Amino acid sequence: MVFLKFLGILGFSFIFEIGTITSKIDIQKIRVLENLNLLDRPKDIGEIPIFPFEVASPSEKYGGKLSHEMLESRKGWNCVTGSSVENNCFPYNFNLSKEFVSGNILISTQNLTNLSNLVIIASEVNKQFGAETRELDRFEFEQSSRTSRFRIRFNLSSQIRKWLEEPEKTKFIKIDIYINGIIVDNVEDYLEVEPFFEMTVFEYFESENTNCTGCYLSTFYVNFTEIGWNDWILSPPGFYANLCEGSCPDEKLGGTDIIQEQVCAPNYYGSVDFLIARSKYDIQKIRIHGLRALSCGCI
Template structure:
């Protein structure tokens, strides 16, 4: 039986100062931000993007962001990602980078600190600059995740056409489709679809009634149950009609959240 699934978007914010303090208190790292969250056992990430909002004066310029993950105790830094933007345009003033693979294991710790720290190094046309010279707000991480209400069916199970009816995750990337020049947010979404096997009802009494009905009425047809969507959620997008005309709209039924067998 497919459990009911809820969907929400979580905005994880940062400390107000763009500075990270290492746990021993002896080191401070500039252009660094702290993110604090933990995923429960029944919460599963669907998408994650890093949002950077640039100042208007940068149109036509080239930007490079080198991002490091900083360990909270010793200040050790490892490369998190490198992001390149060529000839920044007006529609790219709010930039979204997909980082799901980078943070998939964040928040899964059962003990210890849930603090994650990211340090930013920025180059404008090849010259290193300060964060406030290119961004007019601090970096934000946006998460979308599914909350599974029961534990009877693992969300991330192997799901194919030979499995019992299940939800197959399918991510639509607007950049790969070439739509990122007019869809400003989100960078993509989990459309998902249903697949798998649906057996006939195995209850003997139900089978007897159906068989009797079929025998007494030659026109009676018992259809094979099919795996189909049960719950949907809408998708809100921010899109550009022109450089000066930015709009927000919501499309219903865009993302499948759960599946069930229907005849």
């Protein structure tokens, strides 16, 4: 069913496309993949990418759900390091109780008028030596004659994963704002609220906390090389469609003797980005929603 849905969305004539791909498309494929930094595709069909988060075995945990949490600054607007007090700095505690999936820092500005060369930089401050900073990401905007308000989202997922592996969970994030090459003294005058992190986490259902006693997420990897689709699906080499397995207890409807049979099914879906060759000279990047199961539950 997943494959039929996938092909239907792409609008492919399967026989025609597979038959017309030539060496010219291979050259174009390499060129595009190189520009997108996607040349590190697995060469072995048995080489499967790492699943974005660990899946529990059915014997110990029973499915789970994705949720979104907000991580706010602990004190706000300044950080006390070992050698100084850093202004425009925000401490965050990354001591998470749930499994981390992704995270962004959200920066919202006030209404700004007659902007000229706006630059907003997020950096990590060294807790021992405050003057030492490391840039994490930046936003640049050249010019605008009208009033503008920005809602900037920096994806720091890979950096947060590294922080979570470190023993020190408190991190200092400094926000610098430049207007026409001049740094502003107090970012509080330009920001609507303190920057905060939007965190996506995965929470497992423990057997003692749920009546769903045997429903769990099982990894299922669709390898395009293995099924012969890698000539027209240029990237990724495959994706985790995943399956929901296990049994669910029957449940009585309230106030009746009617027993409703529950099934183990996906309750949260994820998207997949594809780079595809529709013809020899037409290569497109598309996103298909609801193609992979990310969590399961009894419904």
